[in-house]
Amino acid sequence: MTSEDKKEHIQEFKLDPDSELRFEVESKGEKAYVTLKSGLAEIFGTELVKGKQYEFLAGAKVAVFTWKGCCLELKGKTDVTYVAKETPMVIYCNCHAALELMRIEAERENKKGPITLVVGPCDVGKSTLCQILLNYAVRMGRRPLFVDLDVGQGQISIPGTIGALLIERPASLDEGFSQEAPLVYQYGHKTPSTNSTLFSMVANQLACVVKERLESNKKTKASGVIINTCGWIKGGGYKQLINHAKSFEVDVILVLDQERLYNELVRDLPSFVKIVFIPKSGGVVERSKNSRSEARDQRIREYFYGTPKNPLYPHTFELKLSDVKIFKIGAPPLPDSCLPLGMKAEDHLTKIVPITPNAAILHHILAVSYAKKEEDDLLLSHVAGFVCVTNIDMERQTLSVLSPQPKPLPNNILLLSEFQFMDSH
Template structure:
């Protein structure tokens, strides 16, 4: 039994079923239907009720408790403030940063959808990759509430492949993808007044003291951010207030949920595996992916190299050190690529390396078998058919298919 304005928080490493038996309740701002079973596996969730509810849970939990100290009323008030801007056609563009940003972004997005809006939901967090999986950057037109069981939008995203799980690995590439994505999205907004009015909800990358503020400024400028919400970090809030030089950008301090905790390395690896599995198989194996066999000679595999700075000692006398901006190198297929996640670039055939690096992608594949003797590889692909474009991108991410 949950009292009004309380939250039931639980954590589970196994399968678990949740049923709302009475009252009203929601997860991430998505309302639960009465007597409908919701199935979860390996999750950390919170169920909130405004008016009181009765829940039935089947399965084992590691942690479960009820809390009446919750930031949900504050999130709702923030939603109302954004909705007021939408009504005035001021196109709110909010950037969420800090611990709990993924949860807060889903809540704000779902509340907007429930008001009949279709905001752009943009995930720039390559470390967590909550909308697809780590190493990717994605944008959705959110016209339906986020799926409760999957915890991510169900629509097809505009997706870009970064290929790493840390923005410091290749800052230039990360910033160029941000700029390219923003350009594409604003062209879409200019053609759709309702979409422009609904605005943007943007998930910032994981904060890093070494590169965080530089990236933050870049995102604010590229996406013309109007509101920055800093969750659960007073020091970060104070620093952003001092350094923010963008007029018209409102910086807010927002509490994080008491149920939000930092994820350890083991949990992140498990979550990444679940996310990639969900991409290919959906929840409860609803999808049936295909195996595609490709000859080495028929594919052009590219890898975007990490940042490289030529040492001064290696330069001719009097020469200036130049940072090699973005280098795309050919990769010879080999057994080292086994279990690698690949991206199918939407880029047309070109000599422009940067165009290949920052192009959006059609989708993702996984190398399941390498046969050096026969010079061919087997890929797990989400749909049947030939590859429509020539370039395949590879990063540093691996996943083993246990199906």
């Protein structure tokens, strides 16, 4: 490396109205810094404070948009940097304005505000669009609910879960939305297709609780709900979308980047559901299988250890095997000839199976369930949080876990997840 390369790389960009600066930080260990010098700018609906330096780490894919024009300074090493004049932000803003009109009417008539489902294939910017719409809503003084049904990435909690979160202020650029008291349900797999019967049950349960939440808070009721979905849109995935639309009683569906999906939904859903086709942003980047898997590991690591800006210090402690009950959901299917009379083959998908702790559950994530009794409500109870199995000592009959809070655990009923976390701290 020459001394020239080591110099801090500083670029200045003057953006015209309705344009955005896009950049990516790819290389491990690299950082980039953005400062708004003049004018107004935002990142995915969160306004930048003039003169404040914002830091972005490896893996960041950022678009700084301006409605009125601005001047930005970009420091550090980025892999891709360019200014885009063509962006779908005006369309996104029009969607927000239409939702806002529905909220004003809902407030006037004390009705439910718009329930919006965001759908489309993988890597078209669904999560980003949800973030923009939520940020715009809270900037108007609304208190919408965010529902995340994307089990692969997990924006509200760790991957393998679905959940709901009340949004009261815009997302911060390094920490995202404030994670106060999220409602989280354990599903335990990377994709809904692994056990779609279980996924439907858990999603329907979340829909029931979300409806109750809306009724209990006037401000949130009028503000409505924004629902993020996963990129599985064909076959069983399409059936899931139809199921979500019914169980959440959706009013608006925003379809990103897939006209075929748009046309199918128009054909299959009642006419009172407004279905809108939206182009994806040119800044959306397709992620490899590897980078998705890394992002999942990162989400789990952040759950236990926090972020560089906001570190957390988890606890490790031992539990007696006799003090906890561990279950998994779903048993291997039996052939029809072995089934008791009247039992359906798919019942095995939601069967609660007790697990005798053994080496196979090492490094697995366990959800701490709020269930009172395993038989009744284990499937449909939300969870208090997660621990990771770090050691099993069969001789001493103990289990060591990594936990975000000290012992005791809030409950002794634990649910096994397919996700593993190798603690490298």
